[in-house]
Amino acid sequence: MKDPIRIEGLSVRYRRATACADVSLVVPPGAVYALLGRNGAGKSSLVRCLLGQQKPSTGQARLFGENSWTTRCAAMARIGVVPEEPDAPPALSARTLSDFCRRIYPRWDSGAVSERLRRFEVPAATPFGKLSKGQRGQVMLALALGHSPELLVLDDPTLGLDAVARRSLFEEIVGELADRGTTVFLTTHDLAGFEGIATQVGILKDGKLAVDEDAEALKSRFRRIRYSNRLTETRTAFGTELDEFDALRVKVRGWGIDAIVSNFDEKAFERFRATDGVDDATAEALPLEEIFLAVAGETKAGEEKGGRP
Amino acid sequence: MKGFLAVARREVHERRFVFAAAAFASVFPFVMPLFLGWKRGDAPEVRSLMATVLGVGFVLALAVGLGMSMLAPSMANRRIGFDLARPVSSLALWYGHLAATFLIAALAGAIIAVPAWLAGLRIPWSDILVEGRPPRLTWALATLVFLILVAAAHAASVMLRSRSALIALDAALALAAGLVLAGSLSRLPTFFAYEARGRAIWGFAFAAGLGLLAAGFASVARGRTDIRAAHRALSGTLWTSIAIGLAGVIAWTSWVLGAGPRDLESGFWVSPARAGSWALLQGRARGTSATFLYDTATGRFERAKVFEWMRPAISRDGKHAAWVGPQSQGGPLEVLSMSLSSPDRDPVGKPVPTRIFLPSYPSLFALSADGSRLATLGDGLLSIHDLVGSRTLASARIDTERSSIRGFFDGNDRFRVYRQPDAGVGKAHLEILELDVPTKRLSRTGELERDSGSLFLSWDGAGERLITLPEGWLIDGRTGAVLTRLVASTSDVARGTAFLADGRIVLTESSSEGHRLLVFGPDGTSQRTIPLPPGRWSVLGGEVTPGRVVVAVSDGSVYTSHLVDVDRGTVRKLADGLSPAARLNGNLSYDAPPALGSDATKLFVASDGRLLRLDPDTGARTPLLGGDPSAARTP
Numbered sequence: 038m039k040d041p042i043r044i045e046g047l048s049v050r051y052r053r054a055t056a057c058a059d060v061s062l063v064v065p066p067g068a069v070y071a072l073l074g075r076n077g078a079g080k081s082s083l084v085r086c087l088l089g090q091q092k093p094s095t096g097q098a099r100l101f102g103e104n105s106w107t108t109r110c111a112a113m114a115r116i117g118v119v120p121e122e123p124d125a126p127p128a129l130s131a132r133t134l135s136d137f138c139r140r141i142y143p144r145w146d147s148g149a150v151s152e153r154l155r156r157f158e159v160p161a162a163t164p165f166g167k168l169s170k171g172q173r174g175q176v177m178l179a180l181a182l183g184h185s186p187e188l189l190v191l192d193d194p195t196l197g198l199d200a201v202a203r204r205s206l207f208e209e210i211v212g213e214l215a216d217r218g219t220t221v222f223l224t225t226h227d228l229a230g231f232e233g234i235a236t237q238v239g240i241l242k243d244g245k246l247a248v249d250e251d252a253e254a255l256k257s258r259f260r261r262i263r264y265s266n267r268l269t270e271t272r273t274a275f276g277t278e279l280d281e282f283d284a285l286r287v288k289v290r291g292w293g294i295d296a297i298v299s300n301f302d303e304k305a306f307e308r309f310r311a312t313d314g315v316d317d318a319t320a321e322a323l324p325l326e327e328i329f330l331a332v333a334g335e336t337k338a339g340e341e342k343g344g345r346p
Numbered sequence: 347m348k349g350f351l352a353v354a355r356r357e358v359h360e361r362r363f364v365f366a367a368a369a370f371a372s373v374f375p376f377v378m379p380l381f382l383g384w385k386r387g388d389a390p391e392v393r394s395l396m397a398t399v400l401g402v403g404f405v406l407a408l409a410v411g412l413g414m415s416m417l418a419p420s421m422a423n424r425r426i427g428f429d430l431a432r433p434v435s436s437l438a439l440w441y442g443h444l445a446a447t448f449l450i451a452a453l454a455g456a457i458i459a460v461p462a463w464l465a466g467l468r469i470p471w472s473d474i475l476v477e478g479r480p481p482r483l484t485w486a487l488a489t490l491v492f493l494i495l496v497a498a499a500h501a502a503s504v505m506l507r508s509r510s511a512l513i514a515l516d517a518a519l520a521l522a523a524g525l526v527l528a529g530s531l532s533r534l535p536t537f538f539a540y541e542a543r544g545r546a547i548w549g550f551a552f553a554a555g556l557g558l559l560a561a562g563f564a565s566v567a568r569g570r571t572d573i574r575a576a577h578r579a580l581s582g583t584l585w586t587s588i589a590i591g592l593a594g595v596i597a598w599t600s601w602v603l604g605a606g607p608r609d610l611e612s613g614f615w616v617s618p619a620r621a622g623s624w625a626l627l628q629g630r631a632r633g634t635s636a637t638f639l640y641d642t643a644t645g646r647f648e649r650a651k652v653f654e655w656m657r658p659a660i661s662r663d664g665k666h667a668a669w670v671g672p673q674s675q676g677g678p679l680e681v682l683s684m685s686l687s688s689p690d691r692d693p694v695g696k697p698v699p700t701r702i703f704l705p706s707y708p709s710l711f712a713l714s715a716d717g718s719r720l721a722t723l724g725d726g727l728l729s730i731h732d733l734v735g736s737r738t739l740a741s742a743r744i745d746t747e748r749s750s751i752r753g754f755f756d757g758n759d760r761f762r763v764y765r766q767p768d769a770g771v772g773k774a775h776l777e778i779l780e781l782d783v784p785t786k787r788l789s790r791t792g793e794l795e796r797d798s799g800s801l802f803l804s805w806d807g808a809g810e811r812l813i814t815l816p817e818g819w820l821i822d823g824r825t826g827a828v829l830t831r832l833v834a835s836t837s838d839v840a841r842g843t844a845f846l847a848d849g850r851i852v853l854t855e856s857s858s859e860g861h862r863l864l865v866f867g868p869d870g871t872s873q874r875t876i877p878l879p880p881g882r883w884s885v886l887g888g889e890v891t892p893g894r895v896v897v898a899v900s901d902g903s904v905y906t907s908h909l910v911d912v913d914r915g916t917v918r919k920l921a922d923g924l925s926p927a928a929r930l931n932g933n934l935s936y937d938a939p940p941a942l943g944s945d946a947t948k949l950f951v952a953s954d955g956r957l958l959r960l961d962p963d964t965g966a967r968t969p970l971l972g973g974d975p976s977a978a979r980t981p
Contacts, residue, residue, distance in 0.1 A: 085571055088430065088431060089430070090430045090431070090570045091570060091571055091575075092572070092575065110433050111433065113431060113434075118427075118431035122424075124424065124426075125428050126425075129356070129360060133359065137356045138432065140355075141432055141434055142432075142433065
């Protein structure tokens with residue numbers, strides 16, 4: 038089976054500004070790929086190119102093995118999309134929109150769409166433009182799932198949703214994954230919500246894909262290391278001994294060193310802890326959000342320092 | 347197709363408020379006259395007018411309004427992503443929206459028109475749209491125009507919403523295209539090719555219209571959520587189409603105006619010069635009327651910028667031609683002259699503006715024998731112009747109201763005019779006037795009471811004697827005095843007559859009793875009657891050698907040319923299917939009779955329209971125009 042998503046050397050430029058630069062990634066069947074990035078990192082441009090809505094400046098995006106720009110129409114029959122901004126025609130109701138989709142999708146389950154809308158408590162006859170933001174997002178999700186897509190693309194789907202709407206969204210996605218093993222590609226700010234769902238993580242920074250790997254592997258190599266601030270005869274400086282762990286961020290605080298490293302290894306850490314003056318060092322796992330902040334908001338080790346040296 | 351129908355259906359559903367607006371508008375024709383206080387009798391007419399104006403205006407406003415709002419805004423704010431995220435092709439998106447717009451406008455127009463129609467008001471759709479064309483074609487055309495208007499509105503909306511500097515280039519290209527189009531099209535009217543211009547305009551409009559429709563599609567297909575890319579795609583497609591349209595117009599214009607004598611369609615009119623090798627050709631070439639001065643000896647030609655009914659004049663010595671026409675679209679009427687042989691005053695074969703301007707097209711336009719002077723009659727003013735000095739020498743007023751006028755130069759200093767009021771059938775009064783150029787005086791020199799109302803005068807080339815037809819009277823050219831009556835007046839005989847070089851007169855008669863050639867002495871005394879081969883009528887060609895005249899006899903469809911020796915009374919068949927191009931019995935002021943033995947006497951027109959030269963002695967034929975095209979190749 039061909040990979041649902043394969044992006045090869047994709048760049049998007051707007052005049053002098055570069056939104057994406059030489060991005061390559063693969064999403065295998067059944068994966069849940071979470072693409073993270075700060076505002077303006079190029080996520081939406083990447084998604085538009087992926088969906089064949091915008092032509093990349095260079096490179097290409099492939100959906101199920103076909104170029105998404107040239108074969109958009111055919112690919113969309115297998116894909117469900119929930120955009121960042123719900124973009125359905127505002128004068129049409131959810132029922133009319135479902136009726137429209139019924140005419141263009143070979144397999145459309147109007148009953149399932151109605152059932153989801155009922156579950157979300159979205160009025161089916163109200164014009165889309167008059168629904169709340171959360172309801173609009175729920176309509177978009179219901180429409181995206183109406184034809185049982187093989188690939189679900191979600192562009193920051195929880196943006197602006199309240200806690201209840203977010204929860205129902207997660208439940209639908211988890212349910213969809215459990216029922217059909219649908220491949221999911223999503224961009225999000227809501228790292229906590231997708232932490233348990235994502236199987237792969239990509240982080241866009243300044244248009245470049247800084248991280249692209251399995252979620253568990255990613256979490257296993259990031260750690261927060263803390264140890265007290267004691268100089269000894271053999272230890273004459275703070276923090277530089279962390280180079281072995283590829284420290285992304287090192288803070289020198291009054292009580293000691295607080296660092297986030299991206300190349301953690303248990304054996305190396307044991308050796309490090311045997312170093313004179315850092316024998317109280319501890320290493321703790323990081324949530325995805327912390328990893329994202331460390332990577333996307335990354336500063337060079339030693340740049341950010343607090344307290345006394 | 348599913349996508350197309352789904353998009354169209356959804357668009358109509360989304361814009362259903364338009365029908366409510368149309369229903370509201372449909373009430374106006376019934377209500378407004380009540381408020382405006384029109385009289386009871388005028389109300390139906392006013393209501394019909396209002397319903398028509400509202401219907402047409404509403405539909406046009408919809409074309410613009412829907413065109414501007416159907417796709418461009420959603421492309422600019424990326425709401426089009428909803429459709430692009432579905433299995434709907436760009437083709438279905440664009441044409442689905444177009445179809446929906448047309449359907450909405452058609453239904454809205456019907457909502458306004460139907461109540462008025464049911465109320466017995468007359469909606470003059472046919473007056474507005476049909477204009478004599480087949481209704482189906484007109485409605486198809488109206489649909490196309492509507493769709494093009496929608497596409498144009500979409501294009502404008504995309505250009506404005508993209509906020510791109512490209513719009514400056516669009517404006518520059520639009521200006522350049524307009525200038526090129528106007529410049530190219532303006533060449534056609536100077537040759538009076540109005541029909542060709544109409545076709546060029548329609549062709550360009552069609553190309554530009556299709557370009558707009560294709561550009562709209564390109565903006566969706568290649569722009570999608572990027573409005574600037576949409577603008578680039580739209581402009582690229584639109585200006586490419588317009589460039590193709592312009593190239594087509596330029597090619598068409600060049601092709602039409604590049605026509606030569608060999609392009610004349612069969613049946614063109616030929617008038618050889620009395621002397622020399624030039625001839626005047628007039629007919630249709632490449633779909634438009636064309637007038638050529640054509641040298642039968644070399645193939646050289648010049649296309650004259652003249653109306654088809656305003657033929658150039660060739661001097662009797664065959665060395666000069668002149669004509670009148672505007673040199674640019676809407677320009678003044680200027681006389682042009684052209685040397686046909688030796689470059690005595692102008693280069694050969696190149697028209698030269700004379701700086702003599704006429705206020706209107708003249709009804710009489712005649713050159714002197716040597717081509718140095720020109721007589722024009724227009725707006726009741728007879729004028730003699732000096733073409734060499736570019737000045738008007740003399741003018742005089744002549745009453746031209748409901749009169750036939752003929753005239754010719756008697757020498758360079760006198761112009762003689764034959765004026766005959768149109769009297770219909772029966773008696774007519776012929777008046778002879780003479781304008782003396784040195785004294786600038788117009789005087790009446792003679793008159794004649796005739797039996798016929800038609801003004802057909804056969805002349806001897808010098809103007810001393812004329813023969814009136816159909817009476818067959820030999821008259822003094824200056825006084826109108828009847829010198830002799832050559833034949834008895836009768837109405838059931840068709841006649842043609844001419845003067846031979848030595849002053850003798852020949853006259854053909856065709857009647858149910860037979861066909862014959864009568865020969866008279868210079869004083870009109872009968873000399874000989876020569877029976878001609880049977881036929882329904884005949885024409886007199888040139889005098890090939892002294893006393894030998896070409897006579898072509900027609901059986902009603904095809905001419906057979908014969909060489910008649912008037913001295914010996916013999917008739918020898920020259921060729922079947924040929925008639926002489928030059929007529930010895932040419933009507934005064936149209937065709938000067940060809941000089942003895944001139945080239946004109948040897949030019950013949952075949953029944954299939956070919957022009958050829960025939961040697962009467964050897965029978966050798968040289969094709970000139972028609973048939974073998976290489977024969978008419980330009981030098």
